[in-house]
Amino acid sequence: MxxxxxxxxxxxxxxxxxxxxxxxxxxxxxxxxxxxxxxxxxxxxxxxxxxxxxxxxxxxxxxxxxxxxxxxxxxxxxxxxxxxxxxxxxxxxxxxxxxxxxxxxxxSSQGKSFRKVLLIEYPRKGIYTLAFQTGDAVEEVKQKSGKNLINVFVPTTPNPTSGFFIMVPDEDVQVLDLSIDEALKMIMSLGVIVPGGKGNPVIQEATQELSAALRGEKSDKDSK
Structure with missing residues (x-):
């Protein structure tokens, strides 16, 4: 309590x-x-x-x-x-x-950077992390690598303003149905806040009670 x-x-x-x-x-x-x-x-x-x-x-x-x-x-x-x-x-x-x-x-409203949330295997195969697509790699890099590379920013936790810039083949990335805000919340909360998930039960319960109080409603626990 x-x-x-x-x-x-x-x-x-x-x-x-x-x-x-x-x-x-x-x-x-x-x-x-x-x-x-x-x-x-x-x-x-x-x-x-x-x-x-x-x-x-x-x-x-x-x-x-x-x-x-x-x-x-x-x-x-x-x-x-x-x-x-x-x-x-x-x-x-x-x-x-x-x-x-x-x-x-x-x-710029026409810019594509930070418009897509990606799932990539990083820093090695078998380990997944969230990343943001920041654009397409320059043509010279694509030609010399022989692959269609995209520019990817891998943020650090809990400070997403720092991170790593890498170029990844487009076939090695998966576009997630997450908004930029949802992805940033996951990163900054160390994975505690998960969109559509249960997350930490204590924090979830406290958040629900706080939201109910702000709306002037009773929480599920109080209504029982």
Whole structure:
């Protein structure tokens, strides 16, 4: 009984606490951007008092205004000139174009990366793991390997932001009927949260009671 209530409480406060902590860190980081504004033009100097989170608002406005500018022909010409300038700096060129390619891949509605959850045998035959297809291998790699390879990202547990990039023949992968969110939940929970499965009975019971309480309903145990 005590363990079940403890887990139910953790399911409420742990995600909430982590969310608040991340938001505070982001707000604090964004507020630091105000130091680039001359002191006499800073909002705190003009208004006479500090407004927490103003850096976030300004950052969003800057990004929005930038998007409006680059959406027209003149803005695209400015971006092209800026990228041409950065392309002449060896180290900056590599970092900038790599980050831009990742950003375009993630935010593009036409991108195929992280759209499929795969089941592959890794790190050896007979052992299976979840992975994400990030695209198709380059033609040169396909020609030299003689196989139709696809790019695969194998995330680590419990931190799926790190992992391994491998190229696997398409005949050696199985596409799963799982969403990206469901696969990430399995990975981050060390397999405790299984879509459509029972999972850990204690956590499942606590989760059911918490969901019932949030809906204003009685749990199965209380209704008995």
């Amino acid at each position: 005590f363990k079940r209530y403890l887990i139910a409480g953790l399911l409420v406060w742990l995600p909430l606490g982590v969310t608040v902590l991340v938001i505070r860190l982001l707000v604090s980081f964004m507020d630091q951007l105000l130091v680039f504004i001359p002191l006499k033009y800073q909002p705190e100097t003009l208004l006479g008092f500090n407004i927490p989170g103003l850096g976030v608002v300004m950052a969003v406005l800057i990004v929005l205004i930038t998007g409006i500018i680059v959406a027209n022909f003149f803005g695209r010409q400015l971006v092209a000139a800026w990228e041409s300038l950065l392309g002449r700096i060896p180290l900056v060129r590599t970092i900038y174009h790599s980050v831009k390619q990742v950003a375009v891949t993630i935010f």
